Amino acid sequence: MHYKFITVEGNIGAGKTTLANMLSAHFSAKLILEEFADNPFLPLFYDRPQQYAFPLELFFMAERYKQLKEMLQSKDLFSDVIISDYLFIKSLLFAKINLPEEEYSLYQKLFDIINPQLVQPELLIFLNAPIAKLQENIKHRNRSYEQHIPDEYLLNVHDTYMQYIKQHPVRTLVIDTTKVDFLRQPKDFESLLLALEKEYTPGVHYLKL
Numbered sequence: 001m002h003y004k005f006i007t008v009e010g011n012i013g014a015g016k017t018t019l020a021n022m023l024s025a026h027f028s029a030k031l032i033l034e035e036f037a038d039n040p041f042l043p044l045f046y047d048r049p050q051q052y053a054f055p056l057e058l059f060f061m062a063e064r065y066k067q068l069k070e071m072l073q074s075k076d077l078f079s080d081v082i083i084s085d086y087l088f089i090k091s092l093l094f095a096k097i098n099l100p101e102e103e104y105s106l107y108q109k110l111f112d113i114i115n116p117q118l119v120q121p122e123l124l125i126f127l128n129a130p131i132a133k134l135q136e137n138i139k140h141r142n143r144s145y146e147q148h149i150p151d152e153y154l155l156n157v158h159d160t161y162m163q164y165i166k167q168h169p170v171r172t173l174v175i176d177t178t179k180v181d182f183l184r185q186p187k188d189f190e191s192l193l194l195a196l197e198k199e200y201t202p203g204v205h206y207l208k209l
Helices: 016-027 042-047 047-073 090-098 102-117 132-139 151-168 186-195
Strands: 005-010 031-034 082-086 123-128 171-178 203-207
Touching: 005 016, 016 031, 016 082, 016 123, 042 047, 047 082, 047 090, 047 102, 090 102, 090 151, 102 171, 123 151, 132 151
Parallel strands: 005 082, 005 123, 031 082, 123 171, 171 203
Antiparallel strands: none
């Protein structure tokens, strides 16, 4: 396997953490998982988004930066691979969706100061799931504050991610997960492992499993 730092990304409910856990177990890799449950503004945001969007996104950015900085600096000497279930750029993408123009401008200035200090992943795996499947997964994991996320919001998140992926030369594997289930269909995970044996050029690669 050619990649030492892999990030799994996707929309809310796409299965990022599940796949990151599976990859980490398979490669005996260090695992970096987003600690979203520690954000005290998250339930408040879903109830009153305009009031709590800025502190929500600021908290997320600070926590992601702290976690990535600490984990990547203290790389386990016995592990050659790091798996993460989020990109740091996620902070800026969600801020673009959730913040008014003036607050987003301030947020972007803060982001631009700290982003260059972080190591970027060598490979991005983007899980591209249809809205219906996202809603099904969100319902299944049963986090109370997520149960009323509108389809329009999920579509906006999807479009923002795809715009970023297409405009930046990140080495990216986009996987249509409409009929893919890494956890319950072992052949899907095996197909992904085979795909990870290949060396990809920078840019977007659409992977059919």
